[in-house]
Amino acid sequence: MKTFCGRANPTTGAMEWVEEDEDYDYHQEIARSRYADMLHDKDRNTKYYQGIRAAVSRVKERGEKAIVLDIGTGTGLLSMMAASAGADFCYAVEVFKPMANAALKIVEKNGFRDKIKVINKHSTEVTVGPGGDMQCRANILVTELFDTELIGEGALPTYEHAHKYLVRERCEAVPHRATVYVQLVESKRMWSWNKLFPVHVEAEDGEKIIVSPSEMENCPGVPSVCDIQLNQMPSSDFTILSDVVTMFSVDFSKPVKSASTYYRVQLEPVKSGKAQIILSWWDIDMDPSGMINCTMAPYWVKSTSALQWRDHWMQCVYFLPNEEPVLQGEKVDLTAWRDEYSLWYKLQKARGEEENKADVRVESPVCRCQAHLLWNRPRFGELNDQNRTRQYIKSLKKVLKTDSVCLCISDGSLLPVLAHYLGAKQVPYFFLFFKANHLEDKIKIIEAHPELLTSSHLEDKKISVLMGEPFFTTSLLPWHNLYFWYARTAVTSHLSSNVTVLPQSASLHMMIVEFQDLWRIRSPCGTCEGFDVRTMDDMIKNSLNFRESKEAEPHPLWEYPCKSLSDPQEVLTFDFRKSVPQHCLSTEGSVNLLRKGTSHGAVLWMEYHLAADISISTGLMQISNKKGNCEWNPHCKQAVYFFSSVIESETLSDLPSAVTYAITFNPKTGEIAMDFKL
Numbered sequence: 189m190k191t192f193c194g195r196a197n198p199t200t201g202a203m204e205w206v207e208e209d210e211d212y213d214y215h216q217e218i219a220r221s222r223y224a225d226m227l228h229d230k231d232r233n234t235k236y237y238q239g240i241r242a243a244v245s246r247v248k249e250r251g252e253k254a255i256v257l258d259i260g261t262g263t264g265l266l267s268m269m270a271a272s273a274g275a276d277f278c279y280a281v282e283v284f285k286p287m288a289n290a291a292l293k294i295v296e297k298n299g300f301r302d303k304i305k306v307i308n309k310h311s312t313e314v315t316v317g318p319g320g321d322m323q324c325r326a327n328i329l330v331t332e333l334f335d336t337e338l339i340g341e342g343a344l345p346t347y348e349h350a351h352k353y354l355v356r357e358r359c360e361a362v363p364h365r366a367t368v369y370v371q372l373v374e375s376k377r378m379w380s381w382n383k384l385f386p387v388h389v390e391a392e393d394g395e396k397i398i399v400s401p402s403e404m405e406n407c408p409g410v411p412s413v414c415d416i417q418l419n420q421m422p423s424s425d426f427t428i429l430s431d432v433v434t435m436f437s438v439d440f441s442k443p444v445k446s447a448s449t450y451y452r453v454q455l456e457p458v459k460s461g462k463a464q465i466i467l468s469w470w471d472i473d474m475d476p477s478g479m480i481n482c483t484m485a486p487y488w489v490k491s492t493s494a495l496q497w498r499d500h501w502m503q504c505v506y507f508l509p510n511e512e513p514v515l516q517g518e519k520v521d522l523t524a525w526r527d528e529y530s531l532w533y534k535l536q537k538a539r540g541e542e543e544n545k546a547d548v549r550v551e552s553p554v555c556r557c558q559a560h561l562l563w564n565r566p567r568f569g570e571l572n573d574q575n576r577t578r579q580y581i582k583s584l585k586k587v588l589k590t591d592s593v594c595l596c597i598s599d600g601s602l603l604p605v606l607a608h609y610l611g612a613k614q615v616p617y618f619f620l621f622f623k624a625n626h627l628e629d630k631i632k633i634i635e636a637h638p639e640l641l642t643s644s645h646l647e648d649k650k651i652s653v654l655m656g657e658p659f660f661t662t663s664l665l666p667w668h669n670l671y672f673w674y675a676r677t678a679v680t681s682h683l684s685s686n687v688t689v690l691p692q693s694a695s696l697h698m699m700i701v702e703f704q705d706l707w708r709i710r711s712p713c714g715t716c717e718g719f720d721v722r723t724m725d726d727m728i729k730n731s732l733n734f735r736e737s738k739e740a741e742p743h744p745l746w747e748y749p750c751k752s753l754s755d756p757q758e759v760l761t762f763d764f765r766k767s768v769p770q771h772c773l774s775t776e777g778s779v780n781l782l783r784k785g786t787s788h789g790a791v792l793w794m795e796y797h798l799a800a801d802i803s804i805s806t807g808l809m810q811i812s813n814k815k816g817n818c819e820w821n822p823h824c825k826q827a828v829y830f831f832s833s834v835i836e837s838e839t840l841s842d843l844p845s846a847v848t849y850a851i852t853f854n855p856k857t858g859e860i861a862m863d864f865k866l
């Protein structure tokens with residue numbers, strides 16, 4: 189069977205449908221999956237085990253047989269826990285075929301063949317009764333179907349169905365209950381991920397301010413969850429305006445309703461400020477008493493010593509539709525709406541019961557201004573970064589003349605507006621802003637691919653300044669923005685002989701790092717709570733090596749602390765003043781390891797050289813101390829290449845002198861291949 193996978197082609201900037209065989213999809217899914225991360229989550233695993241043991245005991249104490257239904261068994265872990273805890277029989281349901289196969293192998297290998305039946309189905313397809321998938325209904329319901337938003341992976345409809353058709357009325361559930369918590373905060377940093385702040389431009393004829401159109405100001409944004417490693421957000425980046433409050437709970441041992449609903453709580457601000465953001469996380473109680481609790485609470489809510497690092501469950505950031513002032517002690521109502529899969533919030537002045545009943549509006553936020561569809565949250569943050577904007581302004585001031593004819597190639601860029609205010613006459617390009625800033629007749633949007641640019645688009649003028657940030661929404665890895673280079677090549681015939689290209693060049697940089705935690709997501713587990721899960725390790729390894737080409741993967745490293753073990757090194761340069769070459773750009777070399785630690789992998793990023801002495805890094809900002817702790821660009825993802833074997837050096841004397849590398853940019857595909865030897 190063949191499947192089609194949508195993928196952006198970095199040489200054309202276009203989305204293309206690539207035909208892949210069936211294996212491709214699932215190798216991608218396994219290789220990039222969170223299974224390893226879950227198996228490394230000791231806190232989660234031990235608490236599930238405790239909860240399962242307690243549930244089996246309660247059922248046995250009642251003199252019943254313990255029949256377990258494990259929905260979404262994955263590796264079979266929770267079913268094996270149940271069987272070990274004395275359950276009489278387990279039905280382990282898994283919809284993803286490769287995982288169901290793995291579960292089967294793992295269950296056999298661990299000797300639970302007669303206690304656990306793996307069913308490769310979606311739980312809603314499972315049949316009960318003689319000749320069915322399950323002999324009878326279960327009396328213990330075990331699942332782990334939660335995402336960072338709790339309900340985003342469909343836990344509610346799955347539970348609703350299971351209670352109707354698959355489990356008995358008085359059943360035990362592990363987890364027993366989930367509770368969602370919220371806290372109101374003001375945070376310029378997080379607010380900058382959702383609204384465009386005014387951009388200040390110091391022009392020759394005074395300060396100009398680029399404002400966002402009112403459609404954008406009042407737009408509720410998009411409903412997709414913003415999940416981040418909140419523990420990496422320093423307390424100086426937000427102000428707490430309320431205590432932590434319970435928003436709602438779900439009891440999984442009773443019938444669950446998935447239909448849309450809302451929850452309302454009253455908050456009493458502990459401080460006056462601008463209400464902008466709702467921070468949210470959840471915990472699960474593995475037993476009815478709440479003694480076995482697994483929580484995602486961030487560092488300021490619980491002691492740091494109790495923090496378990498995990499990437500499969502993080503914390504959520506919700507943006508209120510508009511920022512609103514709140515006063516200390518003056519109560520406000522916070523409403524959470526949810527549908528089957530997502531949540532959204534609204535804040536109102538506290539009102540009486542009767543008034544409250546009248547307001548039951550449940551539509552989820554829909555972007556009306558288009559900007560939230562064009563820019564994701566990190567991109568908003570990037571555009572709002574005044575430091576970054578200043579670098580572009582400084583560079584534009586150096587290259588622009590009053591008779592410059594500019595062409596900007598970047599997605600949803602403010603560069604044309606900046607260029608206009610800085611004096612350029614002709615700036616073909618882009619959308620909405622122009623109206624809000626009365627620039628419709630000054631800036632022209634060309635709705636054509638660079639290859640299709642004609643001299644009539646340019647009114648027969650030659651381009652004297654070609655600019656880009658560069659940024660393209662389809663880019664996944666840092667070097668995919670090299671599409672700018674391809675576009676520049678495509679418009680070569682329209683460039684004047686003394687054209688200035690901004691940025692004039694880019695360079696690829698690389699550094700060897702030790703991750704504090706991120707290594708877990710790609711590291712084999714061996715045994716988990718005493719169960720042999722090496723089959724899973726092998727499966728992940730096999731998928732990572734699929735096609736024998738290990739690839740770098742994108743990660744926003746500001747969320748994943750690491751320390752540098754080598755100096756950063758420039759490995760390739762791309763000269764935008766020239767066209768894309770026909771031949772590959774290759775480099776080989778070695779980097780010296782300077783600090784002791786475990787070499788988990790290499791991090792790669794791009795730097796853009798806007799003009800002489802002005803560069804923008806999309807990766808490393810600085811190495812902040814002697815220990816080698818790194819500070820990363822907070823708006824960009826960097827490329828991480830995990831080494832398949834790690835080297836540990838306890839002392840400097842057993843440091844291998846160097847890691848050797850071979851890196852190749854293939855202009856035909858726009859991709860970068862790499863190989864490292866330790």
Ligand code: SAH
Nearest residue numbers: 260261262265281282283284310311332346
């Ligand atoms: N129980 C395992 C794995 C949890 S990951 C553990 O705790 O380690 C969740 C798994 O549930 C995924 O493998 C996913 O494919 C599966 N899944 C999610 N919803 C399901 C459903 N309704 N029916 C069957 N499998 C489901």
